[in-house]
Amino acid sequence: MMGLIMARANFNEVLEELAKKYVIYAPKKYEGEGTFSDTHRVRYGEIKCIEEIEFNEKSSFSYKEVLLPITQTLFFFTETEVKEASMNEQNLLIFLRSCDLHAVRRLDEIYLRNGFEDIYYKKFREKAKFVVMGCEKSFNNCFCVDMGTNTCDHYEAYIHLAEDQVAFDIKCEELLSDAKLKAMETTEVTPKFVTENPVHVEIPEKLDLRIIYSDMWEEYSERCIACGRCNFVCPTCTCFTMQDIFYQDNHKCGERRRVWASCQVNGYTDMAGGHKFRENKGQRMRFKVMHKIYDFKKRNGYHMCVGCGRCDDVCPEYISFSNCINKLGKAMDEVE
Structure with missing residues (x-):
């Protein structure tokens, strides 16, 4: 474990180094793409600098669309053969909240340990590393404390933003090497997690x-x-449906897609x-x-x-x- 405190500009240099090996995703604010034309939406997108990361709002979509795309082509078919679709082979570095990292464990349970392994999910999952973003206060409608997902320690790295300084804690030796941080002065970084939500839930023990x-x-x-x-x-x-898309120029050729369903x-x-x-x-x-x-x-x-x-x-x-x-x-x- 290695804790670092640095200025924003210095952390952008860290991101620049990491971007040589990883595609970096984080919650990002999209102006004018909210419910109305003068509102914004926060969802996941590729980032290049810390200024693009949205720390103060909850993302409307979760990290899930990075590991499990909304629409994903699984394979192509013709009259005589089937060819598996090529996938993005790049490594992924995903910034997310503690509750979302707990959600990754749920997806792993369903797609990797449920009696079979989903090869399409597995390919994304094996290339992903996670940076947990600290939460100092609860967002609207959160009840993570009662669900036991407000804290976590099974991350590759942790980040917290305080004014113009970045607290960065790295557990993963590979990330440490990729970011070229070994020569920097280290300090102890204590993760900050929310400890109280305005919303509370009580699941009855007698539920059946x-x-x-x-x-x-x-x-x-x-x-x-x-x-x-x-x-x-x-x-x-994790529910999805399948769509077979047939090409107009040859109705015997097409592709099979996996699409989120409800x-x-x-x-x-x-x-x-x-x-x-x-x-x-x-x-x-x-x-x-x-x-x-x-x-x-x-x-x-x-x-x-x-x-x-x-x-x-x-x-x-x-x-x-x-x-x-x-x-x-x-x-x-x-x-x-």
Whole structure:
């Protein structure tokens, strides 16, 4: 472990060195690309200097779109052969929050340790290293403290910005060598993590599958509009669909793409013959909630939800996932 305190300009020199080996991604502010023309949006993009990194706002999309692209071509096909699509072979350095680094563990569980290895995810994942960004205060709708994801120590590096100084802590020897920092004067850097959220959640210990009979889900059939935005911004949602694209000049040739999908939208569970597993929106909400805080934990020992609050941020109907969790105790009393 190596701790450094340096000026912003000096850290840009570090980034310049790292950029020779890594494509560096971080939350970035995009002016004029928000909901309205005079607003901005924070999402992940390639950066070259520390001034481009957004430290003071939560990104509306998570790091996930770097490791798991929204649309990804898997292979090309003709009448006689199939050719796997080439992938970006560059190393990745990703700046993210503690909750998002915990979310990486969830993706690894699903894509690498779930009885098979997804080769497309694995290729990105093996080339990725992570720099955790310290959070001194909670953002709106976060409940990471109650989910136990507000702190972490399994990072390659840690960064904290204080006025014109950068605190940088490196655990990874490879990063240390790549950044050529060994000759610099070192100091102790203590990571700063948020310790309190205004939003609190309480997951009932007695929660079980009887909850499916509760009347609480009817509220979401009325309120939810099945837009799927909550799934797309979630750092731990992994559902996708497949699209076969046929070229116009030869309808026997084309490509297969993997595209993000949502368990909340109409048609996601449609099967041959017209059968649907979860027809109304309350049933879909029930499935999502139970997957995040019950099913996944039963299999893996920890919750899928990391408490980032992005689903609450983005919902056009102001449906709160944290409020839904807090209703489960009374719902269990109801079904009992």
